[in-house]
Amino acid sequence: MTSIPLPQLMGQTIRPLVASSIDGITFHGDHLLAIDGTEGYLLQINMLTQQTKILNSEHWSDFIGASGLAVIDDTLWFAIEENVYFCSFLANDLVPQLFVKLPSRANGVTVYQSTVYVSCQDRGKIFVFNRETGKEITRFHAPGIGRENLTVKGEELWVTDTLEQTVYCLDRATGEVIFSVLTPFESPTGLAFYYDAATEKDLLYVSYTFLEPSIRDNPNAEPQHELLYSQKTLIHPLYFKYYPEHKYALSNGFLIELSYVEELAPLYPVDLKDVEWRIALPVETHRQKIKHIESVGLPFIEEIQDGQKVAVFKFEQLTHQKRYIFGWKVVLEVWGIKYKLSPRDCEKLPSLPQEFSERYLVDNDDLAMDTEIIRRAAVEAIGTETNLLRQVYSIRNYVYDRLSYGIKPHIDPPDVALKRGVGSCGEYLGILLALSRLNKIACRTVGRYKCPHFTFTKGVPLEPDYNHVWMEFYIPSFGWVPMESNPDDLFEGGPYPSRFFMGLAWYHAEMAKDIPFERLVSEGTPVAKTTVSIGDLAINHVKFTILEELQPPEII
Known part of the structure; x- marks a missing residue:
C-alpha cells in the first residue's frame, strides 16, 4: 500500500x-x-x-x-x-x-x-x-x-x-x-x-x-x-507537546481575535471629572501569547499594575450627554494546557514568601472568612490532610458536594452562597478562595471570558453569553497552577472529573490575575461601585473570532 x-x-x-x-x-x-x-x-x-x-x-x-x-x-x-x-x-x-x-x-x-x-x-x-x-x-x-x-x-x-x-x-x-x-x-x-x-x-x-x-x-x-x-x-x-522540565503539556491551539469594547451610554445623569477608565489587557502565560494589540475607538495608555498590563483611557469629563466607544482588540495564540504534578511533588515544600502571605491569605475581596460557616467549612474540607495538592483537591470536592450551579444578577458572599447551596462561577470561586486561604493556601482570581466553542466557525464573530472566573493556587518552589471554578461539577455527589484541575482548555482567555478587570478613577480617587456602577455607565461588547488552528513546531 x-x-x-x-x-x-x-x-x-x-x-x-x-x-x-x-x-x-x-x-x-x-x-x-x-x-x-x-x-x-x-x-x-x-x-x-x-x-x-x-x-x-x-x-x-x-x-x-x-x-x-x-x-x-x-x-x-x-x-x-x-x-x-x-x-x-x-x-x-x-x-x-x-x-x-x-x-x-x-x-x-x-x-x-x-x-x-x-x-x-x-x-x-x-x-x-x-x-x-x-x-x-x-x-x-x-x-x-x-x-x-x-x-x-x-x-x-x-x-x-x-x-x-x-x-x-x-x-x-x-x-x-x-x-x-x-x-x-x-x-x-x-x-x-x-x-x-x-x-x-x-x-x-x-x-x-x-x-x-x-x-x-x-x-x-x-x-x-x-x-x-x-x-x-x-x-x-x-496536536500536543509535552515539556517534562516544566511539568506541563500543550494541546491543540487556535489563533483568535478578541475585542473588548465599552459603549458609553449612562442610564442616569452623571458628571465625573478627570477620569481614568482602566481595563486589564490579556496576559502572557505558558498557554497564551499576544501576537498583536491595538486600541478601538479611542487611544489608550498602557500601564503596569502589579506586573500586569492595563489599558488606561483618559477623559477630562464624563456626562450622560456624551457618547464614546473605546476598548482594545488583540490577536491571541491560545492552547489547552495540563500540568503533571503529583502529591509527591508537594511534599516538604518551602514556606510561603511573606509578601504572598500578606496578599493571598487575607480577606481582601468580601470572602466572609471571619464567619462561622466558612471557618467551619475550611476545617471540614481538608480533614486531617496535610499535603497541599490533596488539600486543594479536597476543598474543590467539598465545594462541589455542597453547591449546584446557577446564576443570578449579582454575586453573594461565600457564607450566603454556601448556605443557599446554589452558586454561579463567581460564588463557587469565592468559597474556593475563602476555604483555601483559611488553610494557608495562596490563591487568586483569574478571568475573564471563554471563547464560544464553535471551532469550525472560522472568521465569524462569536459572542460569549457570560463572563467567567476561575482560580490559581500557588505551589512554593513551583509557581501558580490553574483550577476551574465550577465546570467539573457535573454530577450530584460525584465522582467529579479532574480535567480542569491543574488544566485549562484552549477557549479560556486570561485577562486579569488578582487585579480588577475594570475600574474607574475620578480626580485620582477610585470610584466606589455604590457611587457609580460601570454597568450603569456603559454597555460592554465582547467578540471572539477564531482565525485558524495552530500546530506545534513538532508533533510527538
Whole structure:
C-alpha cells in the first residue's frame, strides 16, 4: 500500500458519513476504521476523500453495542458488553469469536504483540491479558472516571476519556501516567496513531461523539424556528507537546481575535471629572501569547499594575450627554494546557514568601472568612490532610458536594452562597478562595471570558453569553497552577472529573490575575461601585473570532 503524505493529512477533520456514533478507531494501512456501536457498522474511511464504506454488511447486527477497536496481524478486536471478541479481518468473514469475559462492561480494547489491554469504566481498571491464553497478566487503575478507549504506541499505552475530555499517555508496563493533554472538543471516544513511513512521523487522531444544537425550520410550528439537538461525530488530529522540565503539556491551539469594547451610554445623569477608565489587557502565560494589540475607538495608555498590563483611557469629563466607544482588540495564540504534578511533588515544600502571605491569605475581596460557616467549612474540607495538592483537591470536592450551579444578577458572599447551596462561577470561586486561604493556601482570581466553542466557525464573530472566573493556587518552589471554578461539577455527589484541575482548555482567555478587570478613577480617587456602577455607565461588547488552528513546531 502507498503511504499518504503527512502534510496532506495534517489539519484535516473527518466527518464520517452515516455514523451515529464512533466508539473506537484504528488504522489499517492508509484507511481509517471506525466502529459505530449504535448501528453496528464497521466503517472504512478513506483519509483523503472521506469516502466511507460499510465492511460488515452481512454481520452488522453482531456488532451492535461494540466499542474499542484494534487490528493486529489482520485480526480485528473489539468489545460488546462484558465480552472481548476477535475475528478474521483478512478473510473478511467478520464473525466474532469470544476471547475473554470481564466481570463488568468492557469499553476500550487494544493489542500489542502478545498482550491485550481492555478498559472497564465500572471497575475503574485497565485489564491486561495474554493474547495466546486469555489469562489475566495484571491490571492498572484507569486514569479517569469516564468511558475510556485505548491504543498502543511503542512502550506507551494511550487512553482517551469521555468525561475527562483528556488523552493520557501511560507507561505500558506499569500503567503510570507520564503526562496528559486536554482535547479540543468534549466527549472523545477513540484514538489511533497514523504513521507515515515517508516522513517517519506519527499523527494522533481522536474521535468524538456529541450532541450539537441547531436551529430547525419547522413550518408546522409557531414560532417557525425551534431548537434541535442531533448527535454528531467527527475525527480530528490531536496536536500536543509535552515539556517534562516544566511539568506541563500543550494541546491543540487556535489563533483568535478578541475585542473588548465599552459603549458609553449612562442610564442616569452623571458628571465625573478627570477620569481614568482602566481595563486589564490579556496576559502572557505558558498557554497564551499576544501576537498583536491595538486600541478601538479611542487611544489608550498602557500601564503596569502589579506586573500586569492595563489599558488606561483618559477623559477630562464624563456626562450622560456624551457618547464614546473605546476598548482594545488583540490577536491571541491560545492552547489547552495540563500540568503533571503529583502529591509527591508537594511534599516538604518551602514556606510561603511573606509578601504572598500578606496578599493571598487575607480577606481582601468580601470572602466572609471571619464567619462561622466558612471557618467551619475550611476545617471540614481538608480533614486531617496535610499535603497541599490533596488539600486543594479536597476543598474543590467539598465545594462541589455542597453547591449546584446557577446564576443570578449579582454575586453573594461565600457564607450566603454556601448556605443557599446554589452558586454561579463567581460564588463557587469565592468559597474556593475563602476555604483555601483559611488553610494557608495562596490563591487568586483569574478571568475573564471563554471563547464560544464553535471551532469550525472560522472568521465569524462569536459572542460569549457570560463572563467567567476561575482560580490559581500557588505551589512554593513551583509557581501558580490553574483550577476551574465550577465546570467539573457535573454530577450530584460525584465522582467529579479532574480535567480542569491543574488544566485549562484552549477557549479560556486570561485577562486579569488578582487585579480588577475594570475600574474607574475620578480626580485620582477610585470610584466606589455604590457611587457609580460601570454597568450603569456603559454597555460592554465582547467578540471572539477564531482565525485558524495552530500546530506545534513538532508533533510527538
